Amino acid sequence: MASPANGALERYKNAITAATSVVGAAMLLRRLVADLLPAGAPPLVGALLLLPPPSARRHAVVIEEFDGAFYNRVFLAARAYVSTLLAAAPTGAPSVVKASLPRGAGAEQITLAMRPGTAVVDVFRGAELTWRLRGGGGRRRADGSAGEAFRLNFDARHKDVALGAYLPFVMARVEAMAREQRQAKLYSNEWGKWRPVRLRNASTFATLAMDAALRQDVVDDLDRFLGRKGYYERTGRAWKRGYLIHGPPGTGKSSLVAAISNQLHFDVYDLDLGAVRSNTELRKLLIRMKNRSILLVEDVDCALAAAPRREADGGSDGSRPASKHHKVTLSGLLNMVDGLWSSSGHERILIFTTNHMDRLDPALLRPGRMDKHIHMGYCGSGAFRQLAATYHGVDDHPLFPEIEALLREVDAAPAELAERLLATDDAGAALESAARLLRDRKAGVEEDGGGYVKQKLHVGPRRPRPRPVPAPAPGRGASAARRVVLDEEILLGVSRRQGRGSGRRGRGAGVRAPGRGRR
Numbered sequence: 214m215a216s217p218a219n220g221a222l223e224r225y226k227n228a229i230t231a232a233t234s235v236v237g238a239a240m241l242l243r244r245l246v247a248d249l250l251p252a253g254a255p256p257l258v259g260a261l262l263l264l265p266p267p268s269a270r271r272h273a274v275v276i277e278e279f280d281g282a283f284y285n286r287v288f289l290a291a292r293a294y295v296s297t298l299l300a301a302a303p304t305g306a307p308s309v310v311k312a313s314l315p316r317g318a319g320a321e322q323i324t325l326a327m328r329p330g331t332a333v334v335d336v337f338r339g340a341e342l343t344w345r346l347r348g349g350g351g352r353r354r355a356d357g358s359a360g361e362a363f364r365l366n367f368d369a370r371h372k373d374v375a376l377g378a379y380l381p382f383v384m385a386r387v388e389a390m391a392r393e394q395r396q397a398k399l400y401s402n403e404w405g406k407w408r409p410v411r412l413r414n415a416s417t418f419a420t421l422a423m424d425a426a427l428r429q430d431v432v433d434d435l436d437r438f439l440g441r442k443g444y445y446e447r448t449g450r451a452w453k454r455g456y457l458i459h460g461p462p463g464t465g466k467s468s469l470v471a472a473i474s475n476q477l478h479f480d481v482y483d484l485d486l487g488a489v490r491s492n493t494e495l496r497k498l499l500i501r502m503k504n505r506s507i508l509l510v511e512d513v514d515c516a517l518a519a520a521p522r523r524e525a526d527g528g529s530d531g532s533r534p535a536s537k538h539h540k541v542t543l544s545g546l547l548n549m550v551d552g553l554w555s556s557s558g559h560e561r562i563l564i565f566t567t568n569h570m571d572r573l574d575p576a577l578l579r580p581g582r583m584d585k586h587i588h589m590g591y592c593g594s595g596a597f598r599q600l601a602a603t604y605h606g607v608d609d610h611p612l613f614p615e616i617e618a619l620l621r622e623v624d625a626a627p628a629e630l631a632e633r634l635l636a637t638d639d640a641g642a643a644l645e646s647a648a649r650l651l652r653d654r655k656a657g658v659e660e661d662g663g664g665y666v667k668q669k670l671h672v673g674p675r676r677p678r679p680r681p682v683p684a685p686a687p688g689r690g691a692s693a694a695r696r697v698v699l700d701e702e703i704l705l706g707v708s709r710r711q712g713r714g715s716g717r718r719g720r721g722a723g724v725r726a727p728g729r730g731r732r
């Protein structure tokens with residue numbers, strides 16, 4: 214389907230075609246005049262009457278600010294693009310008239326506007342294109358005031374480049390710039406609706422302490438995914454990618470999600486399955502997701518255990534048949550995602566995180582179900598060096614050899630070490646504190662049992678999520694099994710970590726067992 218921008222380009226092409234026929238008529242006239250004028254007539258007379266030679270002929274595209282009652286998208290794109298040309302122009306160039314900054318935007322979003330009547334020249338594939346702003350000369354606004362208009366001039370020879378390549382390039386460039394400047398949003402579901410908040414997790418692939426080869430692998434995988442539009446269209450597959458991120462608490466699973474979102478400028482839809490009341494509600498939530506987004510289910514092992522089963526479902530004791538309408542299941546979620554995303558939407562990423570691979574439904578681990586499994590492990594020496602560089606700008610230190618040797622013997626999550634490093638601005642004291650944590654762990658004496666301040670992507674208040682509950686003991690009623698225990702971490706978002714489930718580690722329990730994962 215033709216986009217409004219394509220439609221606008223088509224109209225400009227037609228206008229040029231019309232202009233070309235006027236030029237053709239003028240050429241005929243020139244030939245006629247040349248035939249009619251006496252051979253000895255002064256050349257000036259002919260020059261006054263005749264058009265310039267074909268090589269000097271110019272075409273112009275006029276791009277007005279308004280298209281009927283609406284802003285013209287091509288004009289808006291031209292304004293943003295011209296701003297980049299002005300920014301690159303030599304200082305003191307006369308064309309810059311003012312700089313503006315949208316409310317709430319960062320300094321990188323300053324827009325430079327040009328003075329009406331002045332020109333700025335761009336060169337594209339050998340063609341010279343001149344942008345001029347006509348102030349107040351464009352079509353009238355609804356209130357009677359005149360809008361502005363850009364006039365893009367180019368040599369007649371470059372018509373195809375200008376219309377067929379340059380203007381589409383300008384539109385695409387501006388779209389890409391908008392994407393880059395865009396702050397990703399974090400949505401969470403409440404009472405069947407997505408509620409947006411700004412994603413404040415600043416984690417990026419540069420700050421994330423992880424194995425360098427693994428990081429590169431993930432970045433390459435994302436690049437491949439984004440660049441394969443044609444492949445997904447050709448094969449009729451939904452343009453989506455599924456990641457299962459697993460690893461012990463505090464190893465950076467949520468931070469990796471934030472890094473992916475910040476890298477791609479994709480919004481994150483943080484799905485709290487515990488708050489989804491029915492499959493119908495889930496379907497509506499999925500339908501309301503935008504393209505170029507991430508659907509995140511954190512702690513998927515707990516999330517599905519926590520998904521509510523209402524009285525209408527027959528309860529979790531199975532005394533009555535479960536109603537299809539109300540029960541939210543993992544396969545229900547995956548099938549819904551497959552079905553909806555293959556018929557609508559593109560550039561979607563599905564991410565599940567878990568601390569406990571062993572507790573996951575085998576259906577989820579089946580080959581092909583999630584495209585990629587990413588293991589975030591305990592801190593290795595490379596990851597530790599990265600943390601030290603990120604937090605203190607330190608590349609080397611006398612404590613490094615000892616810390617690296619300790620990291621080969623004991624398990625420590627990057628989050629625990631990051632917390633030690635963050636505690637003070639003094640790099641030496643921070644590294645000593647990190648080393649002490651590892652020494653104590655090795656010796657089996659830990660001051661505070663480790664732990665770290667947890668930072669979930671979602672930091673606002675959240676509906677209480679029921680903890681997964683064990684299956685009822687024989688003879689015990691379903692009410693015991695359905696007992697809802699509030700999960701402090703999820704309620705408060707940022708809390709002192711107490712350890713979760715069997716992932717909890719007691720004092721000194723972090724001495725590495727042979728063969729444990731490390732980065």
Ligand SMILES: Nc1ncnc2c1ncn2[C@@H]1O[C@H](COP(=O)(O)OP(=O)(O)OP(=O)(O)O)[C@@H](O)[C@H]1O
Nearest residue numbers: 421422461462463464465466467468627628631668
């Ligand atoms: N690999 C890492 N690189 C840099 N910082 C990290 C890393 N892992 C954890 N952190 C720090 O620890 C905090 C908590 O980490 P994060 O929530 O990403 O871990 P997690 O694996 O998702 O934990 P959980 O399983 O408990 O949800 C982060 O905000 C970050 O400051």
